[in-house]
Amino acid sequence: MKRAHWEKNLLELIRRTSTDLPGDVEAALKRALKKEKKGSHAHWVLESVIENAAVARKNNVPICQDTGALLFFCGVPAGFDTNALTAVARAAVSKATRLGYLRQNTIDAVSGASYETNVAHASPVFRFQQRARKTVEVRLVMKGGGCENVGCQYSLPDTGLAAGRDLDGVRRCALDAVWKAQGKGCAPGVLGICVGGDRSTGYEHSKEQFIRKLSDKSHVKDLARLEDRIMRESRGLGIGPMGVGGQTTLLGVKIGALSRLPACYFVSVSFMCWAFRRRGALFGPEGGVKRWLY
Numbered sequence: 001m002k003r004a005h006w007e008k009n010l011l012e013l014i015r016r017t018s019t020d021l022p023g024d025v026e027a028a029l030k031r032a033l034k035k036e037k038k039g040s041h042a043h044w045v046l047e048s049v050i051e052n053a054a055v056a057r058k059n060n061v062p063i064c065q066d067t068g069a070l071l072f073f074c075g076v077p078a079g080f081d082t083n084a085l086t087a088v089a090r091a092a093v094s095k096a097t098r099l100g101y102l103r104q105n106t107i108d109a110v111s112g113a114s115y116e117t118n119v120a121h122a123s124p125v126f127r128f129q130q131r132a133r134k135t136v137e138v139r140l141v142m143k144g145g146g147c148e149n150v151g152c153q154y155s156l157p158d159t160g161l162a163a164g165r166d167l168d169g170v171r172r173c174a175l176d177a178v179w180k181a182q183g184k185g186c187a188p189g190v191l192g193i194c195v196g197g198d199r200s201t202g203y204e205h206s207k208e209q210f211i212r213k214l215s216d217k218s219h220v221k222d223l224a225r226l227e228d229r230i231m232r233e234s235r236g237l238g239i240g241p242m243g244v245g246g247q248t249t250l251l252g253v254k255i256g257a258l259s260r261l262p263a264c265y266f267v268s269v270s271f272m273c274w275a276f277r278r279r280g281a282l283f284g285p286e287g288g289v290k291r292w293l294y
Contacts, residue, residue: 010092010138011099012289014070014203017140017279018062018101021053022294024214025251025276028055032188032241032248042246046188049241049274064186064267064275068101068144070124073211075137077285082128085136085270089126090119105145126207128239135290139211147189147273150181151206153199156265163267167226169290170195173267174230175237178250183243186273190214190252191230194268195223197258202268209254211280213294218255227253241274251276 021029029050036042039268056063072089076082094117096102106115106123115123131137154173156165161176163169173191181187184208194202230253240246251274260266279292 002286003084005090006085006283007092007095007287009087009281009283009287009289010021011095011101011289012279013097013138013140013279014092015060015101016292017142017277018067018096019060020057020279021063021276022278024294025278026050026053028214029188029252029274032251036246037247038241040246041244042240042248043132043228045241045244046157046248050094053275055293059190062101062103063277064101064144064273066144066146068105068142068277069148070102070118071143071207072124072126072143073139073141073208074126074128075131075133076128076134077136078130078250080130080136080285082126086126089124089138093124094119109207126258127204134285136283136285137280137293138283139278139293141207141272142277143210144208144275146188147185147271150177150185151203151268151270152177152180153202153269154267156267165221167195169265170267171226171230171233174253174269175233177269177271178234178239179237182239183241185270185271186275187239187243188241188248188251189276190254190272190276192270192272193253193255194266195255195257196260197263197268198264199264199266199268201258202266203255204267206270209256210276210278212254213250220257223255223257227255 033046106118163172192206194205239249
């Protein structure tokens with residue numbers, strides 16, 4: 001591993017993620033703007049967030065003051081030194097913080113002290129998966145605290161929602177989560193949903209849905225249909241951008257599924273705000289960028 005190459009290019013990945021919305025997200029915001037009535041609060045909000053994204057890109061500054069938790073999803077060849085990649089990525093995070101691409105928003109939960117470099121225990125977060133390839137794939141999601149606050153988890157059956165242990169029950173949970181969030185979490189955003197798993201793996205898998213492009217569909221037909229239905233029905237809630245009313249409450253719905261125990265049926269719902277900071281790159285073993293993702 002050529003550490004200098006890796007650190008330079010991971011720093012660039014962080015910079016791009018923090019300061020420049022992915023094309024699919026910005027396009028979705030612009031399509032949503034066209035659907036809202038000119039002069040409405042919803043139209044004004046969407047104009048503002050699109051302008052904010054353009055200013056951040058032009059001036060090379062963070063899209064949002066909350067640069068969030070950094071979630072690295074890494075696909076590596078068998079035998080690859082993941083400890084070395086973790087170390088160099090942590091060094092890149094520290095440098096990105098000094099350069100202003102990241103804000104100092106990592107806090108010690110006991111003392112309340114701030115970590116000046118955003119490097120701490122379990123910060124940033126890494127998920128590794130071995131793959132039968134020679135290249136290294138690194139995808140980065142930056143998830144702010146506002147949208148994290150409105151994530152929730154359901155245990156089915158839920159009599160209050162009339163939600164049984166089936167996909168219609170999942171639908172009811174998803175719409176209830178959106179309704180409870182209202183404009184909090186900086187809508188319009190994206191839902192990441194996991195059906196099944198346990199309480200921890202369910203949340204993890206729900207966040208993995210955020211590395212998917214907004215245009216893709218689940219390869220499981222029942223889940224793909226459910227994604228579309230939740231998206232359609234969310235428009236009827238009338239919540240709109242930032243909760244001011246309108247048609248655009250969500251930009252996308254992504255659902256995954258894990259196996260579960262007979263006694264458990266969890267539905268884990270994670271939110272991503274409109275500032276959907278998600279980027280990635282395909283690296284060679286020495287750290288050179290072969291292709292930028294998204």
